[in-house]
Amino acid sequence: MSRTTQRPAFRRSVARITAVLGAATLAAAALAGCSSGGGASGETTIRLTAGGNDPAATAFAKNLVAAFEKENPKITVKVSTRPGGTDGDNLIKTRLSTGTMDDVFLYNSGSLFQALRPDSQLQPLTDEPWVKNLTADFKKTVSTDKATYGAPWGTTFNGGIMYNKKVYEKLGLTVPTTWDEFISNSEKIKAAGIIPILQSYGDTWTSQLFVLADFANVSAEDPKWATDYTNNKAKYVDAPALAGFTHTQEVFDKGLMNKDFASLTNVNALKLLATGEAAQYPMITAVISNVVQSNPDQVDDIGYFAMPADSGEAHATVWEANGAYIPKSSTGDKLVAAKKLVAFLNSPKGCDVQNSTGVPAGPFAISTCTVPDDAPALVADELKYQEDKKTGLALEFLSPIKGPNLEKILIQVGSGISTGAEGAALYDNDVKAQAQQLGLKGW
């Protein structure tokens, strides 16, 4: 074999130079693409994560940004959405841990907020001017011992049964206050050929309402339940908390659910409720904003009553407003712009946006915003429980523990795969892992 001929020296070095230059250009182009916006002088670009990816959350974020950019022409805000439920929790925790979170993000308050480890991940907002206008209840749900971290957006809302008033009128039914009344109403509705109780496991988070919206009743029977629960002394397998699980099972056993419960989504279930094809839907009233988008003429046909109790009076479970937070990774100009956006949320123009797109589902958590007169009809139903002092905060605002598998466990119970008692035992076990991860004593 002959030796490979050497290419002439000149051609070799030309090839070498071209290769080096090409690599350098590529590297420069890649690095240029990496740098984020905010190039022009005085202009800042920040990013906002919406509170979900359903139509209502997306519209709210976009309208808020449009109004904010009008008042602050030098700031541009880019909006992105995120999934709801546990997928959304996962996304937010991961982004915070890796320092890639948007400059402002909208998320729950209460125990989900505590799970973000706010002291190390979020910017403290204690010295912001709007903090003094917060209600005491809300302030607790977005603060740790060290600082306050969030501003409210949206109103407080209630969990319980959303029902179609027209169907109730047509069948001559009255709002039930005990669980037995609720079941007998449902059976009458079923006999009339209307879906009595909607379940929508296509969106897994909706399976939890029989348990979570019953908590005000549990608190009314045992005011210390939440503290005992945090200290590993109260359990879901025992009364009064077991009721939520057995109710979920009973509704399935008695055949009072819609046929397509396993695949129906939340938005489609609301459409059925609005048009009167279904009569009752265990739900949080915050979703009324989706009805405003899909069935605006039928919004006022939907009313609310509290989750009926096995015994005693029904109490309405209240969820505090959600929070707007700023991660520690936002600094400098972006931090200033982000704080402006957060303050804008509850300024007069911001309140207008909240009232027009973010449909009010209850009273506000900050004194600078008020509920307008044309709020949906169910807000009046909710306010009545507040006036009668028959309310209680949801468990996630009284205890930092929430097990990650409650949704799936309740889908099992609601689909007839396991009994309510088995589900309650599973959840008590599930909660243990979360408590240990949070480093709580006594677990």
Next chain:
Amino acid sequence: MSTASPAAAVQAAAIAEEAPPPPPRKRRPIKSHYPSWFFIPTIALYVVFFAIPTFASFYFSLTRWSLFDSQFIGFANFVQFFQDPQLYTSFIHTLIYAVITSGSKVIIGFFLAVLLTGPVVGRGYLRAVVFFPVLISTIGVGIMFKSLLDPFHGMVNGVLGFFGLPQPGWFTDPNLALYTIAGVDVWKGIGIATLIFMAGIVAIPNEYYEAAKIDGASSWNILRLITIPLTRGATATVIILSLIGGLRSFDIIWATTGGGPGFTSDVIASVIYKQYQAGFYGLSTAGNVVLFLVVTVIMVPLSYFLNRKQVEL
């Protein structure tokens, strides 16, 4: 070579055979290490993205981890993982799922390969059609099938209803969900199995088939006595690859049912993912270590058993 006659050629060959072979030329020792420089980028990538994370995960599985600080707790994560009430059922589901998908891919893939290496009309087109699902994103397939197999609004049940056939809840019936997902997985992965089998079948020398035909063997006998034994290497490959894939499968399950309804289609990988989702990073790392050990314990003896009968053809 020009020779006078065949006899002379035979003689020359005989002489050449008997003469001692010339001494092998002494190879010059390799002075340059230049070729080994080419390994460096690959080794660097492998170490950084595979070796280091694997050993790091062995360490972090022994801690309570929150991505920024970790607290050493010994084997508590493993104890907790094995105490998970869902673990036993998800193990069973994983094994069922792996065996069904692997078995289906082997059997269906083999027969498809026999079909597609024989004289059939539109062979090139059929091969493309069989292989096409492999190229689509798994999540896309999952979402698409979730909509196609919707029990009330999906196209499949619509067609079944039109013919008066029962319309099962493909992904919503607790007893059916896992098998439906296995079916979708087989639909997606059959192309690769068929491809490997086709390569194995085409590698069989034609002389065997000709000899068998001369001896008057039926097609079934040809298949049973020639094709199947001689594609043992391809069969071993398909079994090993599809079984590993089946044991580790996550994306198709998550995209279609998320482990649901409830926990009835949960496999180990989705249990681990849910723990990760909840922020239990140490626990899910421990779960991954367990999965790694389970797959190793199943696959290493199996692969040894399947490959030991291989003989160079």
